[in-house]
Amino acid sequence: MRLLPSLLRSGLLLAALSFAAPVLHAGGSTMRWFVQDAPPLFSFPGGQAPRRAADLGDGEIDGFLRLLIAELPQYRHEFFDATLPRFELMVKSGETVCSPLHKRSPDRLKDRFFTPMIPWLASNQLYVVLRRDQAEKFSDLGSPISLSELLQRQDLNGLLARDRSYGRQIDQLLQSSNQERVQTLSVRKGAQLLAMLRAKRMDYTLETKSEVSAYVDEGPDDLLMLPIKESQMDSLRYISCSRNAQGRAQIEAIDRAIRKMAADPQRETWLRTWLGPSSDAQERRRLLRYFDERARGGPQIE
Structure with a gap:
């Protein structure tokens, strides 16, 4: 500690402290x-x-x-x-x-x-995403697709991201939906659900156009996006x-x-x-x- 007075007199310690302190x-x-x-x-x-x-x-x-x-x-x-x-x-x-x-x-x-x-x-409007080979199962739901009708279908299973908001109107539809047919999963990226969809783990999910486009760029174009009637563009x-x-x-x-x-x-x-x-x-x-x-x-x- 005998060095402290000499460091203070030389200004070296003050300079060091000044250098170490963050600039706010x-x-x-x-x-x-x-x-x-x-x-x-x-x-x-x-x-x-x-x-x-x-x-x-x-x-x-x-x-x-x-x-x-x-x-x-x-x-x-x-x-x-x-x-x-x-x-x-x-x-x-x-x-x-x-x-x-x-x-x-x-x-x-x-x-x-x-x-x-x-x-x-517009590139981030929400869509129902499914496999192309399953398109016929969704054909009677209209275009744009009626999400409220889709959520009532007993023969189609959805998987969505847990704790994600899809917009006020769609969130309300999801909260009142048949939870047996619409499950949620904690995921870090939307691509995880798209990979599971491609692997036939569910019949559909909800995702934005840009996210699907980025995912499809890395593999076959085997996914189909259907616009949602209840989705709010604005x-x-x-x-x-x-x-x-x-x-x-x-x-x-x-x-x-x-x-x-x-x-x-x-x-x-x-x-x-x-x-x-x-x-x-x-x-x-x-x-x-x-x-x-x-x-x-x-x-x-x-």
């Missing part, structure tokens, strides 16, 4: 983001979870999140990869965490705040933060940042950055209408 933003505020490798919505480039905003991918959600974080410089942003049960435990234990990946539902409103982020893109994606004082401050900052982006005179530039130069013109117009409404409105926090 705006009074030490940190915004912690839940992330998962769930392409094409959110992907880990190189297979690694992001450590900073620049590491985020170019999908529908992670691409938008990178732009959003640029509007929140008052926070230091951290990212953590976790299972859904682990994330739920963190929220319920009082930790302040935010997520761009969870849908709004009445149960989740009990322990977290929500604010609208973006509309669902449903929204949300950002949520823990329902506590710190989470309230963070969701308010996020809501302000989204409204600022929506009102940006250069928003078509960042839209092209987010969607890519080859994005569908009709999709862009739909998004611009949404951002017009978001810019004119006040805070939207539940």
